[in-house]
Amino acid sequence: MIKYLKNNQGMSLIEVVAALLIIGIVLISFFGLLIQSNKTTHKSNDIMDATYAAQVKMEEIYNASGGAVSYKELAGGYTLDEENPGTTLSSLPTNQVYKYVPHEEDRFTYYLTLETFPADNTYKNAVYVHLEVVENSTNSKATMENVYILGRAK
DSSP, rough: HHHHHTOOOOOOOOHHHHHHHHHHHHHHHHHHHHHHHHHHHHHHHHHHHHHHHHHHHHHHHHHHHHTOOOOGGGGOOOOOOOOOOOOEEEOOOEEEEEEBEEEEEEEEEEEEEEEEEOOTTTTEEEEEEEEEEETTTEEEEEEEEEEETTTTTT
């Protein structure tokens, strides 16, 4: 080993090529990691944007529920999908499902489903709200659900 350290001839061409090959392999794998990290960051941003849009829309529905006397008043701007009746999305004992036509706004599509409770139920003045928001360019989704009491402002 000491003999090679005192050698003034330098490195051979094969040693230089081998070192460059090893460095190239390490850099290529590192760049692959950076590219995947960039894709994950963009996907996370799209999901975060969809979640924010869903939160804003749910707050609008919550604000509307205070003065509402019927589920119909919660779905302002949405059209009931009469051709494709919805199936229940809730584990609660709901009575009727109202699925609405997807509503596009900016770069998001909103899928709203409302479910009412039987009149003899404890929750007769409540509406189960299920909102799914899809970011149109990447199909990133956010889902929010809640139960709102109608006419709570009275």
